[in-house]
Amino acid sequence: MSEQKFVRMEERGDALVVSPLMAFGNLVDPEVAREWKLVLDRLDSPTFKRLVVDLGELPYFGSTVLDWLVQLWNRMKAKGGTMAACNISRVGREVLGLARLDTLWRLFNTRDEALAALRTPDPLQSSPSQGQTSGS
Amino acid sequence: MAIVLVVDDSAVDRRLVGGMLAKVPGLAVQFAADGREALAFIEAESPDLVITDLVMPQLDGLELVSAVVDRFPQIPIILMTGKGSEEIAVAALRAGAASYVPKTALNQLLVETALDILAMTQDRKSCQRLMECLGTGEFAFTLGNDADLIPSLVSYVQNIALSVGLCDETDCVRVCIALEEALRNAMFHGNLEISSEVREGDPDRYSEMLSARLASDPWRHRRLHVQVRVTRKTGKFVIRDEGPGFDPETLPDPTDPANLEKVSGRGLLLMRTFMDEVRFNSSGNEVTMIKNAGANGSGHLPNNAGPAS
Numbered sequence: 001m002s003e004q005k006f007v008r009m010e011e012r013g014d015a016l017v018v019s020p021l022m023a024f025g026n027l028v029d030p031e032v033a034r035e036w037k038l039v040l041d042r043l044d045s046p047t048f049k050r051l052v053v054d055l056g057e058l059p060y061f062g063s064t065v066l067d068w069l070v071q072l073w074n075r076m077k078a079k080g081g082t083m084a085a086c087n088i089s090r091v092g093r094e095v096l097g098l099a100r101l102d103t104l105w106r107l108f109n110t111r112d113e114a115l116a117a118l119r120t121p122d123p124l125q126s127s128p129s130q131g132q133t134s135g136s
Numbered sequence: 137m138a139i140v141l142v143v144d145d146s147a148v149d150r151r152l153v154g155g156m157l158a159k160v161p162g163l164a165v166q167f168a169a170d171g172r173e174a175l176a177f178i179e180a181e182s183p184d185l186v187i188t189d190l191v192m193p194q195l196d197g198l199e200l201v202s203a204v205v206d207r208f209p210q211i212p213i214i215l216m217t218g219k220g221s222e223e224i225a226v227a228a229l230r231a232g233a234a235s236y237v238p239k240t241a242l243n244q245l246l247v248e249t250a251l252d253i254l255a256m257t258q259d260r261k262s263c264q265r266l267m268e269c270l271g272t273g274e275f276a277f278t279l280g281n282d283a284d285l286i287p288s289l290v291s292y293v294q295n296i297a298l299s300v301g302l303c304d305e306t307d308c309v310r311v312c313i314a315l316e317e318a319l320r321n322a323m324f325h326g327n328l329e330i331s332s333e334v335r336e337g338d339p340d341r342y343s344e345m346l347s348a349r350l351a352s353d354p355w356r357h358r359r360l361h362v363q364v365r366v367t368r369k370t371g372k373f374v375i376r377d378e379g380p381g382f383d384p385e386t387l388p389d390p391t392d393p394a395n396l397e398k399v400s401g402r403g404l405l406l407m408r409t410f411m412d413e414v415r416f417n418s419s420g421n422e423v424t425m426i427k428n429a430g431a432n433g434s435g436h437l438p439n440n441a442g443p444a445s
Contacts (some may be wrong), residue, residue: 036339098409
């Protein structure tokens with residue numbers, strides 16, 4: 001487990017679990033940017049085919065975190081990997097739903113559910129416009 | 137009369153600690169012999185302060201700290217620690233204990249610490265009572281382009297909105313998300329004129345541009361003007377930047393499937409969803425957002441929104 005201030009990373013086999021620890025306002029803040037680069041560098045490793053973003057430390061979040069999630073998604077998509085998010089607050093689910101980002105990746109209650117689900121084919125990737133969500 | 141609950145499984149220690157506190161005018165001392173008994177007393181009597189031993193049967197001092205912080209966060213708790221328990225004391229503070237006193241220094245520190253904590257708690261309670269009397273919160277801020285101030289301003293507005301009773305905590309979070317989006321838009325896009333394209337591009341270039349504009353004319357002298365008026369019935373939030381403005385109608389729909397994977401562009405969507413009314417002035421450098429009491433933000437959700445967990 002890494003010791004980071006803004007983003008924690010944990011390896012689970014071929015999966016990387018990324019947990020934002022606070023709703024940073026800006027990815028160009030030098031400290032945030034440094035940790036953000038570490039995440040992207042780690043994600044670029046061929047080891048990781050699955051990415052789980054654990055949002056359990058964020059009671060709520062806005063567009064900055066959405067931007068951040070989309071960057072992660074684009075990175076995973078480019079390398080043919082899969083992504084899911086978990087431990088999302090009620091308002092967090094609202095925000096993801098409003099932005100329709102729950103049509104890009106699946107949402108789960110726990111990280112174990114997310115890790116398990118990513119071992120199976122992602123139904124959202126075959127029908128990205130259906131607005132399907134997983135978990136409750 | 138402030139009620140102080142002393143929790144210790146040792147009758148001798150209970151008498152010792154109780155004796156010190158009982159000498160102080162205005163304190164009424166009560167006792168519990170373990171953590172479970174303490175929780176029952178706290179639930180029934182809501183004491184003003186809890187002082188607990190660390191090592192006890194059934195529910196120890198650290199577990200009691202966690203339980204009190206979780207179930208009765210308004211009640212401060214002081215832990216009495218034995219020799220060599222410094223790490224546990226740190227753990228207790230991290231878990232939410234108000235303070236700790238080594239048992240070897242009870243004579244010197246216990247009463248003073250207890251009175252300090254009680255005084256702070258009393259101040260907080262008075263402040264809360266005062267805020268419950270607030271009818272209208274109205275204020276204006278003029279900010280430089282310091283993004284670190286945005287969370288503090290949002291938190292301030294949140295406290296006022298909750299105190300006045302504009303909305304419940306969940307809806308207040310939605311208001312705060314919208315407010316934060318508006319402030320960031322005004323600061324980064326308005327005053328500093330940094331486009332979404334730059335933000336989505338090379339982070340180093342974005343960072344360089346941000347630093348340069350924060351230090352150069354005309355951007356560095358631009359200010360953010362924030363007016364807030366919150367009553368029990370409605371909240372009005374006006375945010376004006378000193379940039380050239382923009383036409384909000386030209387922004388692409390971020391929920392269009394063609395735009396879903398674009399990195400930015402969702403701020404206005406959140407503002408429009410979580411507020412009841414959002415309007416820009418003709419030049420686009422001032423936004424007025426209205427939140428009416430009783431309006432549930434979730435009522436604005438489109439059909440595809442994910443279920444609440």
